[in-house]
Amino acid sequence: MEQKCKALQSAWIQMCHKDFECDGYIINSITVSDLKQAEKEEAEHRKISNPRVHLLRKHVFVVSRRIMGSDNYRGQYCGFIWGTCLCLHGLSLWMTINPSDTHDPVAQVFAGEQINMDEFFPDAGPDSNRWAQNIAKDPFAAVKYFFFIIKAVLSTLFQIDVRGNRVHSGMGMLGHISGYFA
Template sequence: MIPRGSKPANEYSNPNLLLGVFPTLFPYGFGALEDSSRPVQINFREHVRYLLSYGDRRFEEHYSFIFVLFNILQRRTACFHAQLMTSRPYFQQSAQLLETLSSEDVATALLNISKASYSKVSDERINTLMKHIKVVGGHVMGSAYSRSALRTKIHSLCFNLGLPSLFVTINPADIHSPVALYFAGVDLDLDRVLPEVLRTSYECSQIIATHPVATAKFFNCLIKSILKCLVLGGVLGPTKA
């Protein structure tokens, strides 16, 4: 069950991969992701979401499971959009240009970038490579290019609708919120939260750190409530964006 060998394991259509990587999470060797023998096929992303919502929280509290699965999702997204890009007719010209690149050219460009002396027009081949990386990276969640794509959308809204009339930064302190502790499984009566039933700051920080999914649910619930009460037909009235 546990894979061994000098060759990397295939992560596509390999239901035994995670069973072998995390034997303590799948002690009976069942419940694999992308198992073709399952009568009803489940999407990989939705299956991960289901596992992270398990009642016993063993997947959520595992020290590496969530990071390994997130990395797999990132790579799959990058590969999918790279495949789409390479299937476009215009990519043939870029491919011919990229074929002339050598490892020394890339190393030189990286050295120039690290020295902040890289010019955008210094090498057309490097510019083409960076352009394609940016296009693919813009679809990968958590990447620098995805954040850049979001900033571009914000700038587009400003150009189209004008500057925002109200700019608010919301940064909820999850380690001080009883709601976050409730999502993390702490037995609390949210209608009657008393100081003596709350944990110490260290205990709260420890609980929040070991329950990343609960923290994400708390953040999502809080932001949705704020948008619903203040923006979406709430105090601030109708908005354009």
């Protein structure tokens, strides 16, 4: 069992069964008064004195590092970015791409609107209210559009090709990309 646990330590959240049962028992024994005391200690900027509450807090922080969008996840991601900056000697380009899905005919095609993109006329077809309704009715179409546009920009402008968890890059219009976060 111990060898199996050591083999699993390379993953972010892995725990031996015996540790899981033990920690679960300890965490289940926490009372409301324990939590109130820990709240009071945190408000006074002191270390939490109760080891059971401290263990619960540790588990919450470990799990929250895996939840995309959480403060811990973003903090970890920012750490990766700053670490890369140190290794690659700073940023040359920082870009945020935010395409507008409600006014783009490509997004409307993803939403099911029949638009001939080969013979596109901006004044033909539905009005802007209908375009906004199409995206509101089908949020998955907006997601597909977003990823399509981002992939198109990355592949054509920067020669970045993402396949699974691998990133391949070539000489793009702005040179060779040595670091990439998305």
